[in-house]
Amino acid sequence: MKILYVASECKGFIATGGLAEVAGSLPKAIMKKRRSYDVRVVLPLYKQIKEKFGNELVYLGHKYVNMPRENCYAGVFTYELDGVKYYFIDNEYFFKRDGSLYGHFDDGERFAFFSKAVLETLDIMDFYPNIIHTNDWHTALVNIYLDIYYKKHSYYTNIKSVFTIHNIEYQGVYGLDFNKNVMSIDPKYLSIVEYNGAINLVKGAIVTADLVTTVSPNYANEIKNDFFACGLASIINKNAHKLRGIINGIDVNFYNPKTDKAICPKYDAKTFEKKAKNKAKLQKMLGLEVNPDTCLISIISRLASHKGIDLVISRFHDIMRSNVQFVVLGTGDKYLENKFCEFAGNYPGRVSACITFNNELSRKIYAGSDVFLMPSKMEPCGLSQMIASRYGAVPIVRATGGLKDTIIDYGDDGNGFVFQDFNSFHMLDKVRQAADLYQNKEEFNKLAKKAMSVDFSWMVSALSYINEYEKLK
Numbered sequence: 001m002k003i004l005y006v007a008s009e010c011k012g013f014i015a016t017g018g019l020a021e022v023a024g025s026l027p028k029a030i031m032k033k034r035r036s037y038d039v040r041v042v043l044p045l046y047k048q049i050k051e052k053f054g055n056e057l058v059y060l061g062h063k064y065v066n067m068p069r070e071n072c073y074a075g076v077f078t079y080e081l082d083g084v085k086y087y088f089i090d091n092e093y094f095f096k097r098d099g100s101l102y103g104h105f106d107d108g109e110r111f112a113f114f115s116k117a118v119l120e121t122l123d124i125m126d127f128y129p130n131i132i133h134t135n136d137w138h139t140a141l142v143n144i145y146l147d148i149y150y151k152k153h154s155y156y157t158n159i160k161s162v163f164t165i166h167n168i169e170y171q172g173v174y175g176l177d178f179n180k181n182v183m184s185i186d187p188k189y190l191s192i193v194e195y196n197g198a199i200n201l202v203k204g205a206i207v208t209a210d211l212v213t214t215v216s217p218n219y220a221n222e223i224k225n226d227f228f229a230c231g232l233a234s235i236i237n238k239n240a241h242k243l244r245g246i247i248n249g250i251d252v253n254f255y256n257p258k259t260d261k262a263i264c265p266k267y268d269a270k271t272f273e274k275k276a277k278n279k280a281k282l283q284k285m286l287g288l289e290v291n292p293d294t295c296l297i298s299i300i301s302r303l304a305s306h307k308g309i310d311l312v313i314s315r316f317h318d319i320m321r322s323n324v325q326f327v328v329l330g331t332g333d334k335y336l337e338n339k340f341c342e343f344a345g346n347y348p349g350r351v352s353a354c355i356t357f358n359n360e361l362s363r364k365i366y367a368g369s370d371v372f373l374m375p376s377k378m379e380p381c382g383l384s385q386m387i388a389s390r391y392g393a394v395p396i397v398r399a400t401g402g403l404k405d406t407i408i409d410y411g412d413d414g415n416g417f418v419f420q421d422f423n424s425f426h427m428l429d430k431v432r433q434a435a436d437l438y439q440n441k442e443e444f445n446k447l448a449k450k451a452m453s454v455d456f457s458w459m460v461s462a463l464s465y466i467n468e469y470e471k472l473k
């Protein structure tokens with residue numbers, strides 16, 4: 001079985017969020033589970049990748065891709081990392097840019113080009129997949145173009161397509177003139193991508209893909225409801241027969257406190273007592289009082305309101321009435337960033353605000369904190385609650401999306417703390433319950449070790465993907 005996995009970011013090369021974690025670990029996990037599978041990944045050749053890998057990338061060839069504005073150069077490079085073959089689509093105009101990966105005025109055009117170039121350059125890759133698996137709106141046009149145009153050519157006729165929704169909030173919505181200027185789909189097919197008087201790429205991919213997956217069973221149900229589906233509930237419901245929710249795994253080899261180079265001393269559930277050293281070092285590094293008896297709560301998140309950060313802000317002073325310390329790592333809305341900086345000033349030695357993103361620091365924080373707070377309003381899957389568990393930081397989550405599928409409340413003999421409603425007082429109750437339990441070291445450590453022992457690896461979910469791929473054959 002040959003699968004081409006198409007993504008706009010991928011750990012090991014370029015990462016801004018959860019999608020990169022998945023793209024960087026799922027293909028490997030599938031091939032580990034089934035030796036007969038050949039899963040390869042294709043990405044845009046961003047400036048940052050070129051800078052990092054430079055001459056190590058092998059040039060395979062190029063062609064010109066027909067776009068309404070002009071014929072655009074598409075170079076194809078390849079590179080192998082950890083046994084996975086990667087392809088990169090090169091076009092300096094679209095991808096050699098400073099600043100962030102997304103948020104450019106012409107993102108729609110950049111990713112339309114990328115999507116078309118992927119389909120156009122299979123011959124240069126010399127890879128003829130049985131399945132093309134795309135992710136989120138950036139690559140949705142692969143499913144759409146494949147269905148409308150490419151399947152007509154014998155070369156592509158038997159290719160099936162899978163589309164994964166990592167977050168339905170981002171749909172790739174453009175005005176109708178996007179078709180004339182960028183997509184150039186024959187008007188007779190326009191109803192496939194049109195929705196509510198606009199172009200909606202995620203809608204188009206849902207309609208045209210052979211299989212649609214999302215990143216947890218619970219989120220697959222939630223998006224049948226408009227509150228979660230951000231306007232697409234009717235489309236989801238009409239296509240529910242081909243929708244599956246498969247929970248993400250994490251790369252348990254990378255996120256492993258027993259081998260992680262970012263932390264010292266290393267530990268696992270059997271040597272759990274060594275975690276205390278990591279906590280003391282973290283407290284010192286962040287300028288917090290070095291005190292083993294204070295419960296250290298962490299948040300590692302994009303600072304955005306749908307992550308539930310507002311709840312934390314609104315109850316912050318109440319939280320600080322317990323014997324706790326607080327560390328936040330992340331960037332996002334300026335208002336929220338400033339709020340945490342203000343709190344750090346209000347509570348010297350007790351609160352630390354790290355307004356940055358840094359994977360190495362995040363692992364030190366997972367290893368050094370006792371409790372990990374993730375009160376999301378919506379969370380398709382969420383990876384941090386699993387990573388925190390792996391490092392023995394007990395998660396407190398709201399029961400939504402994948403958080404509900406992965407964390408069970410302590411009261412139900414579970415592996416963390418769970419509150420149901422998106423309500424700051426309900427969150428506060430759970431934070432206090434966790435902080436109180438922390439004072440009973442024996443019970444708390446039992447819970448933390450239990451959190452560590454849950455298997456969040458890809459092994460079960462990789463098999464679910466394999467089963468779904470097999471059904472498409």
Ligand code: GLC
Pocket residue numbers: 017018019022166167215248379380381382383
């Ligand atoms: C998105 C979702 C997150 C999920 C990740 C990987 O970032 O918001 O919940 O874990 O994708 O699928």
